[in-house]
Amino acid sequence: MVDYLVFTAGLLASSMIAITIAIAYSLVLPGIERKIQARIQQRIGPPILTPGFWSVIKFGYKAKVEPMAQMPRFYGSLVYFGVGIVMLLLLFSTPYWWAVLGWGSILGIAGMLKLEEVIYVLMGSQSQSVLSTSMPVPDLVKGSKRPRVKREFVEQHSAERALKMMAIGSLPIYLAMLVPFIAANSPLISMVVVHQNPAYFSSPWFGLPLPSNPVVLSVAGFIAAIVYLMGYVMLLNEKPFNILKAKVDVIEGGVLEYASKLRGYYYIMRNLLLFAMSSIFVTLFIGIPFDPLMPLAFLMNMLLSLILPICLAVLVAFSPTLTFRQIYPVTLGLAALGVLAMILSVSL
Amino acid sequence: MAEKVSETSNTKVVEKELSFGPVHPALLEPYRIRLFVNDEYVEDCEITINMAYRGIEKLFEGLPVERALIIAEKVCGICSNVHAFNSVRVIEGGLKIEVPERANYIRVLTHEFQRITSHLLLLAHAFEVLSHETFSMRSFLLRETFMDLMAYLGGNRVMASVPVIGGIRPRADLTEPLKKTILDRVDEFEKKYLNYVDRILADPMIMSRLSGVGLMTKEEAMEWYATGPTGRASGWDFDLRRDQKEYKPFEYNIIVLDGCDNKARVVARALEIIESMKIIRQAVKNLPAGPIINNEWCPAKMDYTTAYIETYRGELMHSYGLDERGLIRNYKIRTPTITNLAAMEQVCIGDHVTDAILTIASCDPCLTCCTRAEVVQAGQSRLMTELEIVDKYGWRR
Numbered sequence: 001m002v003d004y005l006v007f008t009a010g011l012l013a014s015s016m017i018a019i020t021i022a023i024a025y026s027l028v029l030p031g032i033e034r035k036i037q038a039r040i041q042q043r044i045g046p047p048i049l050t051p052g053f054w055s056v057i058k059f060g061y062k063a064k065v066e067p068m069a070q071m072p073r074f075y076g077s078l079v080y081f082g083v084g085i086v087m088l089l090l091l092f093s094t095p096y097w098w099a100v101l102g103w104g105s106i107l108g109i110a111g112m113l114k115l116e117e118v119i120y121v122l123m124g125s126q127s128q129s130v131l132s133t134s135m136p137v138p139d140l141v142k143g144s145k146r147p148r149v150k151r152e153f154v155e156q157h158s159a160e161r162a163l164k165m166m167a168i169g170s171l172p173i174y175l176a177m178l179v180p181f182i183a184a185n186s187p188l189i190s191m192v193v194v195h196q197n198p199a200y201f202s203s204p205w206f207g208l209p210l211p212s213n214p215v216v217l218s219v220a221g222f223i224a225a226i227v228y229l230m231g232y233v234m235l236l237n238e239k240p241f242n243i244l245k246a247k248v249d250v251i252e253g254g255v256l257e258y259a260s261k262l263r264g265y266y267y268i269m270r271n272l273l274l275f276a277m278s279s280i281f282v283t284l285f286i287g288i289p290f291d292p293l294m295p296l297a298f299l300m301n302m303l304l305s306l307i308l309p310i311c312l313a314v315l316v317a318f319s320p321t322l323t324f325r326q327i328y329p330v331t332l333g334l335a336a337l338g339v340l341a342m343i344l345s346v347s348l
Numbered sequence: 349m350a351e352k353v354s355e356t357s358n359t360k361v362v363e364k365e366l367s368f369g370p371v372h373p374a375l376l377e378p379y380r381i382r383l384f385v386n387d388e389y390v391e392d393c394e395i396t397i398n399m400a401y402r403g404i405e406k407l408f409e410g411l412p413v414e415r416a417l418i419i420a421e422k423v424c425g426i427c428s429n430v431h432a433f434n435s436v437r438v439i440e441g442g443l444k445i446e447v448p449e450r451a452n453y454i455r456v457l458t459h460e461f462q463r464i465t466s467h468l469l470l471l472a473h474a475f476e477v478l479s480h481e482t483f484s485m486r487s488f489l490l491r492e493t494f495m496d497l498m499a500y501l502g503g504n505r506v507m508a509s510v511p512v513i514g515g516i517r518p519r520a521d522l523t524e525p526l527k528k529t530i531l532d533r534v535d536e537f538e539k540k541y542l543n544y545v546d547r548i549l550a551d552p553m554i555m556s557r558l559s560g561v562g563l564m565t566k567e568e569a570m571e572w573y574a575t576g577p578t579g580r581a582s583g584w585d586f587d588l589r590r591d592q593k594e595y596k597p598f599e600y601n602i603i604v605l606d607g608c609d610n611k612a613r614v615v616a617r618a619l620e621i622i623e624s625m626k627i628i629r630q631a632v633k634n635l636p637a638g639p640i641i642n643n644e645w646c647p648a649k650m651d652y653t654t655a656y657i658e659t660y661r662g663e664l665m666h667s668y669g670l671d672e673r674g675l676i677r678n679y680k681i682r683t684p685t686i687t688n689l690a691a692m693e694q695v696c697i698g699d700h701v702t703d704a705i706l707t708i709a710s711c712d713p714c715l716t717c718c719t720r721a722e723v724v725q726a727g728q729s730r731l732m733t734e735l736e737i738v739d740k741y742g743w744r745r
Contacts, residue, residue: 041485132367145394146384152364157701239479240553248374248477248705249366319553320478323700324388326556 007099010293014096017292022090023268025302026275027052029309030267036313052271059264067257068128075126079255079262082119082269085112090276093283095291098190105187109280110174113235116273117166120237120244123254124159131251158253161244164324165234168331169241173231175338179224179345180215180284189283196287200297208296211287220344225285227338229311232277234331236270238312240319241327248321274312278305360384362391366701370399374477374705377715379689383696383704390704395693397686397715408668408679413439413647414513416676420666421507423681424717426469429462429498430659431681431717433511434666440513442653442670445645450638451515452594454522457530457631458501458510460624465494466660467577467617467624470712474614477709478557486544493537500526515641527632534625545618558611562707564695565608572691575684576662577620578711580604581612588658597634598627610703613710647674661712662688683717 031048038045047054069075089112091097098104132153181187184195193200197211215221234241237253245253258266282304283289290301322330362384369380378399384392404423408416420435421428433455440447447455472487495505502508502520510520522530548554564574569582579586583606589595590602603619605612647670654667662684669677688711696704 037481041482042489043485131372145382145392146362146365149362149365149384152366154366154368157366242479243702246702247479249368249702251373317482318480320475320480320557321702322553322557323702325700325703326553 011096011100014094014292015091018091018094018290018298019087021292021298021302022275022279022290023272026271027056027268029274029306030271032306033309033313033316036310037317040314040317052267056264056267059260059267062260062263064261065259067259067262068130069126069257070128071126075123075257076262078119078123078126079258079265079269082116083265083272085115085119086269086272086276088112089116090272090279090290093189093276093280093290095190095289096293098188102188104189106177106181106189107187109177109189113170113173114166117162117170117235120162120254121159121166124155124157124162124244125254127155127254127257128153129155129251129256131256154250155254155256158244158250161250161324162254165237165241165244165327169234169327170231171331172227172334172338173235175335175342176224176228176231177280177284179220179338179341182342183215183218183220183345189289192284193287193289200287200289203294205294206296207294208300209288214286215345216285218345220341221285223337224341224345225281227334227341228281228285229308230330230334232281232308233312233315235277236274236312239316240322242321243323243327246321274309275305278308281305281308360391362386368705374709376473377713379713379715381705381708383701385701388700388702390697390699390701393693393696393704395689395708397689397718399715405679405681408676410675410677413670413674413676416668416679417512418509421509424683424714425506426466426714427462427659427661427664427717428507429458429510430657430664431666432509433459434655434657434659434664436511436513437655437657438653438666438668439650439670441655442650443645443648445514446642448515448639448642449636450521451640451642453597453631453635454501454516454520454640455511456594456598457522457628458498458508458520460627460631461494461498461501462508463624463660464621465491465498466712467621468494470617471614473709473712474610474706475554477706478554480554483544483548483554490537490541490544493533497530497533500529512641514643514645515639518640521640522632522635527635530632531629534628538622538625541621548618549615555611557703557706558609558614560609560611561699561703562610562613562692562695562710563608563698564691566606568694569691572694573687574662574691574711575687576658576660576712577603577616578613578662578684578688578691581616582606582608588656588663592658595627598630600624600626610707610710617712648672649674652678659684661685661714681717683714685711685713685715685718689713689718 028048030052031046031050034051035045035048066072067075089109092103092108092112102108180192184192186192196213196215197209199209203209216225237245244250255266279290279301282301286304288297288301288304291297363386366383366385367380369375370378380396380399382394383390404419407419417432417435421432423431439445468487468491472484475484475487498508499505502510508520510516564582566583569579569584574582575586580603583604585602585604587602600623603616603623605616607615649672650670652667652669654665657664664684665682668679671677692708692711696707699707
């Protein structure tokens with residue numbers, strides 16, 4: 001019983017520390033991202049803290065605006081669900097959670113990612129911004145070509161795109177994510193870490209156990225890491241795979257109607273996902289987990305977690321938005337690479 | 349009943365309608381696009397303009413012709429010079445006013461400066477629609493060279509006010525230091541620009557988005573009267589500069605491509621910039637000596653006269669007459685956007701929704717020229733509301 005209570009207290013403490021640090025750190029990442037893009041574009045760019053941290057603070061002080069949606073309260077609550085899901089996603093990759101009901105495994109991570117993708121479909125199907133409805137053009141009076149065609153909101157069109165991306169766009173990241181698990185012959189994150197970093201569990205709390213056999217340095221791991229990066233971009237709906245929030249047509253997609261505090265929470269959700277997926281990459285491919293009770297390990301994890309956002313920023317700066325005409329073949333190509341990495345990883 | 353007829357007369361099956369605009373991040377101007385789509389593919393398209401009422405011709409009515417010129421330049425912020433240029437060409441043609449050769453050279457020079465800024469703006473807009481911010485911003489950065497040169501020449505980056513009736517403004521005469529600056533800046537620009545174009549053409553993602561999308565054949569371009577680079581990118585060899593007397597002394601190529609797609613429309617403009625640089629160099633190096641203005645004219649009755657010019661987007665028409673007191677009557681402007689945009693309404697059918705917006709943007713629509721009314725009062729300008737126009741001019745306009 002005492003052991004159970006101690007474990008629960010440790011779990012809560014580690015979770016709170018992990019979430020606090022992760023949110024604070026993740027709010028710096030968009031600033032770094034924007035700064036890199038700006039320098040590539042020969043601009044000064046915003047101050048580092050502005051796009052993430054200060055924006056969220058600012059949105060917190062904005063007057064509450066009721067979103068235009070079929071069910072505004074449900075639509076508003078989706079962003080809270082989103083934040084919760086991303087928090088769990090991050091927590092499942094931290095060592096204390098590895099012992100809880102098998103959530104610290106490929107299943108826990110993949111499940112949370114799928115839920116996160118579903119959130120975008122729900123957001124899109126709910127949002128009904130003014131941009132698609134209140135046009136000051138009397139189409140029927142002017143003799144429209146097709147007066148009775150069902151009119152769809154741009155956000156609903158975005159929801160359909162989110163469904164397509166769920167079906168095919170998320171394939172590469174799951175395939176890439178499987179590679180370290182195949183290499184470790186186990187679905188558990190703990191085994192993946194031990195496979196790469198045997199000294200991890202025997203290290204003292206102040207130690208920094210460095211991996212002796214990181215997956216990313218193998219051929220299979222390197223291919224998988226590239227596929228993971230592209231899948232990461234797809235999951236974050238960033239260019240070139242930002243079709244479900246392409247500014248040219250569906251604008252912001254399902255999140256268009258989030259304003260004031262809800263927009264602030266949406267920023268937290270997006271930025272936390274940015275960090276969580278980077279942190280999971282470091283855990284799975286390098287073998288250094290985000291361990292809130294081992295300061296040097298989590299600092300190292302946070303430092304290495306900059307790799308993916310930096311790559312993302314460079315990719316975003318040099319990419320246009322791709323349509324499904326390009327996304328389908330690119331995804332299939334990446335999926336093929338992911339399968340190749342999986343086959344190669346069997347021998348690791 | 350009318351709805352039923354309309355409905356049954358359409359044989360294409362469409363799932364739904366997606367509306368964009370008049371306020372939308374991808375549409376820089378107030379117009380509205382209704383796409384009738386199946387899944388992601390456009391089955392039909394309807395574009396509505398006149399979101400902001402065009403009443404600028406009414407402002408000309410009864411004005412002394414020299415004052416009208418000031419308004420003509422303000423029809424558009426991107427192609428301001430060509431409106432001023434063509435406006436004076438009308439009266440010069442109608443009253444047979446001879447323009448000195450030196451003034452013609454400087455007019456052409458300004459015209460080509462602004463062609464480059466306009467084409468670079470289209471490239472920037474096209475890349476913005478493609479969501480390629482870096483190329484978009486590079487284009488704006490490159491454009492600065494010619495915005496500066498416009499300012500050096502006329503004293504203003506946007507409204508350089510170079511042409512006046514019978515010649516050019518004295519302020520816009522070329523001095524030797526300015527000639528050197530122009531040539532140096534053009535050389536510097538050319539290096540950076542060619543590098544920029546090479547990078548665009550070598551980018552597989554950009555080419556994949558542009559190639560084979562928004563197909564318009566030569567016959568369609570001619571049928572819908574898609575002029576300018578939009579039509580020339582479909583193989584229609586039509587450029588008014590060929591017959592324009594101001595352009596006779598210059599050697600350059602008319603860019604005609606047979607790609608017929610969005611890539612061809614973008615590349616046509618990119619290549620026209622290179623031709624414009626050739627004209628600019630010739631205008632500066634071969635600038636004849638002599639006067640820059642012919643003041644030997646007086647406002648008099650002029651029959652309704654029309655002038656056509658090859659502007660950056662296509663064929664531009666200005667026409668008006670003068671009454672016995674030399675006041676303007678029946679000013680009419682027809683910009684190329686009106687036909688080009690109508691062509692795009694047909695061309696985007698069959699495209700992916702995201703590509704359709706790009707196709708529409710690829711004709712370089714300028715609704716500012718096309719549909720907007722502006723009042724200029726005491727050095728300040730503002731938009732004129734429909735109510736004001738009705739109050740001032742009545743319903744029958």
